[in-house]
Amino acid sequence: MTTRRLTHLKTYTAGTLFILPAFVLFAVFILIPLVYGLVMSFTDYGGFNVKPNFVGFDNYAKLVKDDYFIVSLKNNLIYTLLFVPLTMLLALLSAVALNNILHLRKYLRMAFYFPYITSMVSIAIVWGLLFNPLSGPINHILQAIGIDNPPQWLMSSQWALIAIVLVAVWKSFGYYMVILLAGIQGIPEHLYESARLDGASRFKQFLYITLPSLSPTLFMVLVLTIINSFQVFDLVSVMTDGGPGRSTNVLVFRIYQEAFINYKMGYSAAMSTVLFLIIMIISIIQFRLERKWVTY
Amino acid sequence: MEAITKSKWDRPAYLLVIMLLIAFSIATLFPFLWMISTSLRTDVDLFKNPMNWIPSSLYLNNYQEVWTAIPFGQYFLNTFKLTVIITVLQVIICSMAAYAFAKLKVPFKKTVFLLFMTNLMMPWHSIMVPQFSVVSELGLYNTHTGYVLIQLFSGFGIFLMRQFFMSLPNELNEAARVDGYSEWQIFWRIAMPLSAPSLSTFAIFTFTFMWNDYLAPLIYLNDDSLKTLQLGLKAFQTEHTMDYGLLMAGTVLATIPMIVVFLLGERFFIQSVATTGMKN
Numbered sequence: 001m002t003t004r005r006l007t008h009l010k011t012y013t014a015g016t017l018f019i020l021p022a023f024v025l026f027a028v029f030i031l032i033p034l035v036y037g038l039v040m041s042f043t044d045y046g047g048f049n050v051k052p053n054f055v056g057f058d059n060y061a062k063l064v065k066d067d068y069f070i071v072s073l074k075n076n077l078i079y080t081l082l083f084v085p086l087t088m089l090l091a092l093l094s095a096v097a098l099n100n101i102l103h104l105r106k107y108l109r110m111a112f113y114f115p116y117i118t119s120m121v122s123i124a125i126v127w128g129l130l131f132n133p134l135s136g137p138i139n140h141i142l143q144a145i146g147i148d149n150p151p152q153w154l155m156s157s158q159w160a161l162i163a164i165v166l167v168a169v170w171k172s173f174g175y176y177m178v179i180l181l182a183g184i185q186g187i188p189e190h191l192y193e194s195a196r197l198d199g200a201s202r203f204k205q206f207l208y209i210t211l212p213s214l215s216p217t218l219f220m221v222l223v224l225t226i227i228n229s230f231q232v233f234d235l236v237s238v239m240t241d242g243g244p245g246r247s248t249n250v251l252v253f254r255i256y257q258e259a260f261i262n263y264k265m266g267y268s269a270a271m272s273t274v275l276f277l278i279i280m281i282i283s284i285i286q287f288r289l290e291r292k293w294v295t296y
Numbered sequence: 297m298e299a300i301t302k303s304k305w306d307r308p309a310y311l312l313v314i315m316l317l318i319a320f321s322i323a324t325l326f327p328f329l330w331m332i333s334t335s336l337r338t339d340v341d342l343f344k345n346p347m348n349w350i351p352s353s354l355y356l357n358n359y360q361e362v363w364t365a366i367p368f369g370q371y372f373l374n375t376f377k378l379t380v381i382i383t384v385l386q387v388i389i390c391s392m393a394a395y396a397f398a399k400l401k402v403p404f405k406k407t408v409f410l411l412f413m414t415n416l417m418m419p420w421h422s423i424m425v426p427q428f429s430v431v432s433e434l435g436l437y438n439t440h441t442g443y444v445l446i447q448l449f450s451g452f453g454i455f456l457m458r459q460f461f462m463s464l465p466n467e468l469n470e471a472a473r474v475d476g477y478s479e480w481q482i483f484w485r486i487a488m489p490l491s492a493p494s495l496s497t498f499a500i501f502t503f504t505f506m507w508n509d510y511l512a513p514l515i516y517l518n519d520d521s522l523k524t525l526q527l528g529l530k531a532f533q534t535e536h537t538m539d540y541g542l543l544m545a546g547t548v549l550a551t552i553p554m555i556v557v558f559l560l561g562e563r564f565f566i567q568s569v570a571t572t573g574m575k576n
Contacts, residue, residue: 014479015400019408022393025449026326027410029427034418037426047429097317102370104314111321114328117558117565119508121526122547125533126331129540137330170324178569234510238530252421252511259425260515268425276422283417 037276040269049265059270069271071246072254079250080229082165087225088218090169091176096206098177099184109181112174120171120234126182127167128154128239154240158248164235164248172228176221183217184210216290223286227279251275328551335359339461358545365542366535366550371528372509375551378440379506382447387499390450391491394457395483399469409458415451421511428515438518446516447506453498456568460494461487497564501559504565507554514552525550 016080041059045052063069094112098105115123130136131153142150151159191209200208211218233252236242242249242257255275259268336354362368396402397409420427427446428437436442464487472482488495510526517523523531532546558565 012401012403015396015402015405018392018396018400018479018483019402021389022449022454023408023411025389025445026415026537029430029446030415030418030423030449031411033423033427033430036430037423040426040429045429047432094317094320097313101310101314101317103313104318108317108321109566110558111325113565114558115324116510117504117554118328118551119510119526119529119554121508121510121529122331122551123327125529125547126327127541128533129334130327130330135540140378154437174324175569180564182569226418231421233421236532237510237514255421255425256515257425258510265425265429272422276418279417279419 035274037269040266041273043266045266045269047259047265052266055266059267062267063270063274068246069254072249072251075246075248076230076232076250078161079165079232080166080226082162083168083229083232084222084225086165086169087173087176088221090173091221092181092218094173095177095180095184096210098181109174109178112177114174115171116175118171121238123167123171124235124238127163131163131239134167155244157244160240160244160248164232164239167227167235167239168232172225176225179221179250180217181212183214187213219286223282224289226282229277230278318556331544331547331551334540335548336430337541355541358541359549361541362430362545362549366528366532366546368528368546370428371523371525372549374440374522375507375525378444379503382506383499383502385444386448386450386453387495387500389448390453390498391457391488391495391532392483394454395461395487397454397458398461399464399466399487400479412451412454415449416455424511424515431516437516438522440517440522443516446512447509450502455501456498457491464490493564493567496561497568500561500564501568503557504554507557 040052042054042056043052051211094108098108101108130138133139133150133152133155136153138153139150140165151163153163154160187210191213192205195205195209231252232250233256236248236253237256238248240248242253251271252275255268255271258264258271311401335358336356338355338357395414402408404482431437431442434442436445468486469482472486477485508526509524510530513524513527514530517527529546529550533543535544
């Protein structure tokens with residue numbers, strides 16, 4: 001009896017000790033900052049050793065009227081609205097195409113996936129040169145095929161955000177393609193067999209079997225791409241630095257500038273709370289809608 | 297061949313799809329090809345004939361110059377050191393926690409696990425400002441230690457490893473206990489060696505992420521002697537806007553380690569992505 005209890009106690013101790021390092025790290029570097037951030041957003045904390053004052057909802061009241069913040073939020077929404085459908089479309093098309101071929105599949109999967117693992121900074125530098133309106137190859141190609149006035153890309157406040165979206169789509173569609181490809185390969189073959197017996201065309205098979213069976217995966221990719229689109233920073237920082245003007249300033253970039261360049265920690269903590277709420281709302285909507293929309 | 301007949305592809309349509317895919321893959325890889333080609337040319341050559349992408353003669357000076365133009369070697373070493381330390385520690389710490397969740401008794405196990413998993417939903421960006429304050433108050437701003445500590449917890453890693461450890465039969469642990477193994481010994485001598493494929497997936501995932509990390513080093517590392525490759529590249533870009541060849545030689549060198557890791561561990565990459573698909 002005693003020995004048994006002892007071993008029980010021992011297994012409890014072991015489990016606790018095994019989890020302890022991860023728990024301490026989680027508590028100190030994630031949980032405490034989370035709570036601390038909320039508290040900070042109600043102060044005028046400016047970093048360093050200056051004593052912060054409690055300012056109530058002032059930061060949030062200021063946010064609603066802050067043009068710069070609203071512009072960055074608007075830019076981020078435009079980015080999301082372009083990035084999400086483009087990425088999903090490209091990922092789905094390439095996944096379906098890859099699933100339907102026999103040759104070169106491995107090479108093609110690697111080629112499409114490869115940009116995803118390279119660093120944002122490197123590819124942002126490369127694309128910055130590619131997009132150069134005068135000396136970059138993109139406009140040389142556009143001129144060669146007869147477009148006389150190609151866009152000024154990163155130098156133009158109308159085109160810069162679009163250029164960044166294009167690079168982001170190029171970089172990440174392969175990742176979502178691999179997720180979708182795994183989903184497509186999980187669809188039971190007998191569903192297609194019976195459809196073929198009924199004489200359904202390839203397109204109809206895609207429409208009535210692949211798409212509905214893939215809906216849980218598609219839904220997950222939708223949520224992942226949306227959440228991802230609110231974290232864009234590296235491309236903006238390297239390619240445009242938020243410019244020209246404010247035309248590519250996005251949410252995380254704005255938070256970064258306020259916190260680490262202007263040292264308005266309290267104010268940027270309020271912005272961070274907004275970002276946190278956006279992601280939370282998306283996650284809650286995901287939970288709610290998952291059962292309604294997704295057909296299994 | 298079998299699948300072609302099975303799904304009634306006619307040959308021309310099949311060839312067309314393959315051709316389109318090949319063209320698309322070359323377009324996808326074009327920026328990398330251009331990057332390599334540009335790194336091997338003089339700037340004069342590049343501006344004289346921008347459409348001529350295949351260099352007439354190989355010009356290797358850029359690769360020599362880049363080491364002296366910025367403290368490239370220092371950045372390289374820093375990145376390598378940080379990436380390896382973080383990968384090793386993160387894999388060990390998260391595997392330990394995952395093993396406890398899968399096989400051991402832990403007080404409030406479910407609650408703690410759910411708490412940990414909130415990390416999967418919550419982007420780091422939304423806590424980076426207060427986290428910076430916490431790290432500064434601990435006196436760890438502008439130190440490698442501070443940067444390492446914030447990276448060691450991974451909800452994804454714990455989830456991935458727990459899935460694997462749960463698939464191990466409990467009889468294995470019981471037999472080992474009867475043989476007098478402590479839980480620590482069971483973890484290191486039995487569970488970890490068996491989980492090599494999952495560990496590789498996890499390690500490769502972390503390695504890639506850390507090698508390419510930009511925003512966290514930007515916030516946490518201020519001294520030149522502490523900076524990483526990504527920060528170095530960014531500073532390099534600001535200073536040498538027009539030295540295309542030099543700039544591209546730098547990005548090629550910074551990308552090579554990732555290419556090697558990718559070619560060696562392609563199947564683990566694919567696995568880690570497929571796991572994301574299963575998470576749902």
